Amino acid sequence: MELHQLTDNVYYFQTSVNIGYVQFTEKTGMLIDAGLEDQTMKKVLKKLDEKGLPLTHLFITHAHADHYGGAAYLQKNRQVYTIAPGFESAILQEPMLEPLYLFHGTNPIPEWRNKFLEGKPIHVDLELKGEGVVERGEIQFRTIALPGHSYHQFGVMTNDILFAADAYFGKDIIHKHGIPYIVDAHLTLETLEKIKKLPCKGAVPGHGSYETDFLETIEENIKVHHQIEAMLFTLITGESAGVPFEQLVTKACTQKGITIRNVTSFMLFRTAVTAYLTKLMKEQKVSFQIRDNQLVVESSFE
Ligand SMILES: [Zn+2]
Numbered sequence: 540m541e542l543h544q545l546t547d548n549v550y551y552f553q554t555s556v557n558i559g560y561v562q563f564t565e566k567t568g569m570l571i572d573a574g575l576e577d578q579t580m581k582k583v584l585k586k587l588d589e590k591g592l593p594l595t596h597l598f599i600t601h602a603h604a605d606h607y608g609g610a611a612y613l614q615k616n617r618q619v620y621t622i623a624p625g626f627e628s629a630i631l632q633e634p635m636l637e638p639l640y641l642f643h644g645t646n647p648i649p650e651w652r653n654k655f656l657e658g659k660p661i662h663v664d665l666e667l668k669g670e671g672v673v674e675r676g677e678i679q680f681r682t683i684a685l686p687g688h689s690y691h692q693f694g695v696m697t698n699d700i701l702f703a704a705d706a707y708f709g710k711d712i713i714h715k716h717g718i719p720y721i722v723d724a725h726l727t728l729e730t731l732e733k734i735k736k737l738p739c740k741g742a743v744p745g746h747g748s749y750e751t752d753f754l755e756t757i758e759e760n761i762k763v764h765h766q767i768e769a770m771l772f773t774l775i776t777g778e779s780a781g782v783p784f785e786q787l788v789t790k791a792c793t794q795k796g797i798t799i800r801n802v803t804s805f806m807l808f809r810t811a812v813t814a815y816l817t818k819l820m821k822e823q824k825v826s827f828q829i830r831d832n833q834l835v836v837e838s839s840f841e
Contacts, residue, residue, distance in 0.1 A: 540582050542590075543749060546698045550592075551743050552583055556605045559695065559702040559743060562592055563678045569596035570619075571695050571702045572745070573610035576654060580609030584616070596678060599623040600685075600704035601692035602630035602637065604658040606745065611659035620664050622673065624682075626691035628663040641806040656803055667693065683737065687727030688720065701742040706730050707760040709747020717795035718767055718811050724818035731761050768815050770794060772838075775825050781837030784827070788812045 540554045548562040551571075558579075559571030568587075574580055587594055597619040599607045610631075613619060623631055630636045634657045638647035641656065667673065670684040670693060680697040685706035695702040705720075706727075713719055721727045734742070734757055741751040750756060774790050775782055782790070788809050792799055799805050816836060819825040828835045 540579075540586070542586050545700055545741065545743075545749060549698050549700050551702075551749060552586070553748065554579065555746065557743055557745055557747075558583060560587070560592065561680065561695075561697050564593075566593050567595045567677045568593040569598055569678065569680075570594060570613070571598045572600055572606040572704070573597065573608065573613055575605045575608040575658075577609060577612040580612045583609070584613070595619060597621045598680075598695055599627065599631060599661075599663075600694060600702070600745070601689040602627040602634070603689060603705070604634070604637070604655055606704070607631055607661065608654060608658035610661045614661055620675075621662060622665045622667065623663045624684075624691040624693040625666040625668050627689065627693075628666040631661050631663055634658050634660050638803075641803070641810065651803055653803065683733075685730045685734070687723050687725075687730045690722055696737065696739060699738070699740040701734070701737055701739040703734060703742050703744050705745040706734060707744050707747075707753075707757055709744055710756055710759050712746045713760055713763050717797040718791065718808055719763070720807055720811050721764075721814045722810065724764060724768060724815045725821065727814075728761065728764055731757050731764075764815075767791070767795075768818065771812065771815050772819060772824060775819075775836050776838040776840065781828060781830065781835040784834040784836055785809075787836050 540552050542550055542552050544550050550560040552558040556574055558574055562568040594617060638651045638656045642651055667682060670682045672681050680695055683694040683696055685692045685694045685704060688705040692704050694704050694706060708719060735754060741749055742753040743749045771791055774787060791812055792808055799808060823839050825836055826839055828837050
């Protein structure tokens with residue numbers, strides 16, 4: 540885990556999931572996200588202590604376990620005032636909601652409740668409704684609503700640096716994922732267009748590296764989303780009787796060279812594929828139909 544310094548008072552810990560850090564004053568500082576588990580947080584705290592950097596606040600961008608799994612350990616060991624977007628806060632306080640929604644509301648069996656889907660619950664002191672400036676005593680920063688990858692994801696902007704959470708991925712990473720996890724393709728693309736216009740001098744994605752010239756990476760993300768959408772549309776229009784939904788998930792993953800290795804991973808791809816389909820549905824290009832007791836995706840064109 541490497542600690543990179545971006546400005547006088549802005550840093551990030553580069554790991555498989557990046558963790559941001561902002562020092563506001565001599566005595567106040569905030570982490571942006573908390574990593575996957577206790578072990579990650581232990582390393583972060585050790586490094587902050589070594590450097591004499593204060594830690595008084597925690598901001599969680601969205602309720603995915605790889606971003607908040609280390610937060611329970613932090614809250615147990617340090618006094619941190621925790622801030623998160625409202626809807627995400629509901630999941631941070633009741634993390635079983637994630638395996639529950641991925642498995643269609645079925646009470647999840649233990650193997651579906653693994654550390655990648657469900658972190659330990661944390662408390663949230665301040666639940667944010669809309670984006671904007673957060674000001675509390677000595678701390679001040681701006682939140683940017685970045686929905687699409689998760690329902691109520693917020694990024695943080697401070698000292699002209701954007702912590703973009705999972706609104707976009709580093710180039711290698713988005714290609715490695717094949718089909719990135721999103722919950723809404725329309726919002727994902729809107730969010731990417733929004734980031735392009737933000738007045739910042741550099742950005743840190745949740746997965747990838749800090750870049751000053753990040754527009755190219757954003758364009759690559761946009762291209763990938765459009766390609767997946769087009770691929771799904773072609774798969775659907777190629778079958779006059781439509782494609783059974785689960786078969787479409789399989790076909791899309793196979794075409795992208797993905798090997799699904801476990802049940803929870805299938806559910807994540809299933810959600811992402813659905814998120815592209817709902818965009819196509821809103822544009823009245825495809826629809827869900829029931830045929831012979833099967834959920835089928837059909838083209839809306841003759
Ligand atoms: Zn995420």
